[in-house]
């Protein structure tokens with residue numbers, strides 16, 4: 001029998017209570033948070049779609065591995081286990097543990113960055129860009145054209161534009177390119193996948209020019225699922241082997257285990273080259289911890305080792321990608337404008353199209369984020385002019401390219417009925433569109449203002 005419903009492939013053994021608030025309470029909480037959901041307390045939230053990072057539910061196997069955590073300072077059993085799982089998965093011989101992804105970025109980019117260097121990516125994640133720019137180097141994004149258009153279908157919308165790559169190498173000189181960084185899946189746009197063919201083409205270009213090729217592999221299991229589904233020649237391969245093939249094309253990787261590691265904290269840097277690994281290890285020992293634990297405790301390393309095995313299980317990945325698509329398809333059916341097709345870990349709503357009567361100067365994305373919270377206690381993140389807007393010399397807003405709202409989906413945390421509740425909320429908001437209003441900023445810090453900015457309604 002063919003089942004239409006993709007069920008969650010797990011039973012729930014431990015539950016975490018959600019406090020069901022009323023709309024009147026939420027109105028009060030949002031006012032106290034000055035209309036910025038980052039300032040809400042988590043127990044004021046019913047469904048938290050702020051991020052998929054570090055929010056996974058761990059399995060019974062991970063929790064039992066935690067009890068085997070070896071907390072020895074050097075050479076702990078838990079380290080040897082994590083190292084061996086990562087070596088086997090990536091094929092890279094040198095593994096450097098860190099407390100999360102950005103720490104691994106710091107180890108690498110502080111050593112190979114610096115003024116005059118250029119880094120090229122399909123899209124640099126914000127902490128990647130920050131680490132590169134902090135070293136004095138420049139970060140350039142070259143996604144393919146389809147990746148810039150929300151409504152255009154492309155099976156691998158996360159791909160890097162290889163023609164633009166060759167032009168940039170010629171322009172800057174291969175010796176000035178610090179690395180090419182391929183982010184899989186491409187985080188911007190909700191985790192759009194990258195094809196194996198694209199990774200292979202980049203690998204070949206980097207090899208010819210002797211340029212370092214690094215994978216930002218936070219969501220490589222989700223990416224493997226898309227390759228299996230959409231790329232010719234991969235139907236017979238399992239997800240783990242697909243990921244291994246992609247690792248084999250690069251010289252190293254950075255991974256935040258808070259994503260496809262299925263843990264709440266952790267990360268690593270893995271490299272092929274001994275000299276580079278030794279250079280990075282010096283920074284590791286200065287800033288993170290000794291080289292057999294980085295910033296991690298033994299129990300964290302056990303949970304990562306088990307998580308990296310579980311994330312490639314076929315039933316898990318099938319459920320993961322299908323449940324993200326389910327939310328996207330249901331929202332699209334009722335006419336909510338989205339980035340299409342859905343990626344692996346989030347759905348992006350086009351708030352400018354949803355609230356066409358709210359001018360960008362009054363932040364339609366922030367308006368939608370606030371309405372979702374007021375109506376149903378759903379917390380999510382604006383990715384538009386609040387996050388990326390700048391000001392010109394006269395203090396006039398230079399808006400972001402798009403006004404998006406991201407619904408990021410924690411792994412193994414919510415069920416289909418939670419998703420149905422989100423869809424229902426959108427149906428109600430659609431009917432009350434005209435009542436929604438914009439916001440103005442009353443306080444903002446000079447950097448990363450979306451985290452701490454304060455707002456008031458424009459009525």
Ligand SMILES: *Cc1c(COP(=O)(O)O)cnc(C)c1O
Pocket residue numbers: 053100101102103125127128183187216218256257258259266267
């Ligand atoms: C989350 C993330 C990082 C940074 O990892 P942290 O664990 O948050 O420090 C880097 N790259 C990508 C693509 C990410 O999604």
